[in-house]
Amino acid sequence: MKLRWLIGWMLIGWLAACTHNFSGVAPNPIGPAPDFTLIDETGRPFQLSDLRGQWILLAYGYTHCPDVCPLTLSYLRDVKQIVDPNGDRVQVVFVTIDPERDTPDSMRRYVGHFDKLFDQKFKGLSGTPEEIAAAAQLYQVKYEKKETGSADGYSMAHTAEVYLIDPQFNWRMTFPFGIKAEEIAADLQYFMQNPEAK
Amino acid sequence: MKQVSMVVVMLAALVLAACGGSSGTTNGVTVSEAWARPSPMMDRAGAAYMVLQNNGAAEDKLLSVEGDIAQTIELHETKESGGMLAMSPVPNIPVPARGKTELKPGGLHVMLIGLTRELKAGDKVQLTLNFEKAGKVPVAVEVRE
Ligand SMILES: [Cu+2]
Numbered sequence: 001m002k003l004r005w006l007i008g009w010m011l012i013g014w015l016a017a018c019t020h021n022f023s024g025v026a027p028n029p030i031g032p033a034p035d036f037t038l039i040d041e042t043g044r045p046f047q048l049s050d051l052r053g054q055w056i057l058l059a060y061g062y063t064h065c066p067d068v069c070p071l072t073l074s075y076l077r078d079v080k081q082i083v084d085p086n087g088d089r090v091q092v093v094f095v096t097i098d099p100e101r102d103t104p105d106s107m108r109r110y111v112g113h114f115d116k117l118f119d120q121k122f123k124g125l126s127g128t129p130e131e132i133a134a135a136a137q138l139y140q141v142k143y144e145k146k147e148t149g150s151a152d153g154y155s156m157a158h159t160a161e162v163y164l165i166d167p168q169f170n171w172r173m174t175f176p177f178g179i180k181a182e183e184i185a186a187d188l189q190y191f192m193q194n195p196e197a198k
Numbered sequence: 199m200k201q202v203s204m205v206v207v208m209l210a211a212l213v214l215a216a217c218g219g220s221s222g223t224t225n226g227v228t229v230s231e232a233w234a235r236p237s238p239m240m241d242r243a244g245a246a247y248m249v250l251q252n253n254g255a256a257e258d259k260l261l262s263v264e265g266d267i268a269q270t271i272e273l274h275e276t277k278e279s280g281g282m283l284a285m286s287p288v289p290n291i292p293v294p295a296r297g298k299t300e301l302k303p304g305g306l307h308v309m310l311i312g313l314t315r316e317l318k319a320g321d322k323v324q325l326t327l328n329f330e331k332a333g334k335v336p337v338a339v340e341v342r343e
Contacts, residue, residue, distance in 0.1 A: 063238070063239065063242055064242060065285075066235075066243040066244050066245040066307075066309065066310075067245045067276050067304065067307050068276055068283050068285070068303070068304055070238065070245075070303075071303040074235070109238065113237075113239070114238070142281060142282055144282070146284050148284075150274070150286070150287050150309070150311070151270040151272065151311045151312070152243050152270075152272075152309065156284070157279065157283065157284030158282055158283065159281050160283050177283065177304070
């Protein structure tokens with residue numbers, strides 16, 4: 001009788017462990033992450049798949065963005081802080097969608113504001129308008145220039161999702177804009193503990 | 199009878215508390231929770247966020263913002279269109295009668311263009327908000343993450 005209870009509770013425990021509620025959306029089917037080569041914040045060519053073996057949090061934005069992009073990057077800083085503050089298991093990559101204005105130097109200064117706490121620095125990628133268009137299209141990132149009459153010059157309209165790539169370089173999840181750092185961290189920690197989870 | 203007088207006293211206390219609570223409002227609008235992120239780069243714009251509470255019986259509008267922290271200060275709104283987010287200047291920010299309007303990341307913000315000094319965590323930045331009815335309302339914006 002006691003044994004039956006024990007087994008019952010164990011089953012409930014396993015089920016609870018299986019039903020992690022993901023905040024992100026998994027691509028269907030899960031497959032290899034699209035790869036691209038751009039210029040990194042030091043001015044050198046950088047291929048995304050060079051990061052194979054690490055978890056990658058990939059986001060697109062631009063440095064003339066004081067509202068949406070700092071929100072996303074501060075969330076990714078917080079995810080890194082929660083999941084891997086001292087390690088090199090989680091790498092944040094920020095790709096510009098404003099190739100006309102963003103240079104390796106501006107990318108370095110911009111992402112450098114958010115990775116101060118970590119030994120492992122965030123990557124800030126730029127490139128020619130054609131290279132950026134190709135790298136954006138691979139992740140279905142949409143963007144367009146908008147003349148708004150602001151004293152700050154034109155503004156970029158852009159999708160603002162975060163993409164999670166696993167150490168086998170598979171695209172595992174897409175997080176819609178505004179998903180909180182704690183929620184992204186919870187999904188990432190779940191994957192780290194359950195590598196086969198879908 | 200005793201209960202009724204208690205209720206009257208409590209109501210009076212509530213009214214007093216409500217009036218006392220708005221002592222910080224020289225005019226009809228209270229501004230609270232004003233903050234801005236530290237600036238990633240001096241040559242990039244900053245954004246300030248806050249809650250505008252209208253204590254008056256009529257709608258008010260934030261028309262403009264002044265301050266020496268930036269060469270130009272605009273009112274902006276980030277909006278979604280076709281899955282894309284974009285910010286644009288707005289002519290004013292309405293605050294409903296006896297209601298509030300929240301300026302927050304991914305929505306309405308005060309855009310600080312051409313910073314005259316770095317926005318450093320822990321600093322306070324003085325801004326003056328100009329409302330259509332409430333007039334000028336000074337605000338201290340806290341710089342924090
Ligand atoms: Cu703005």
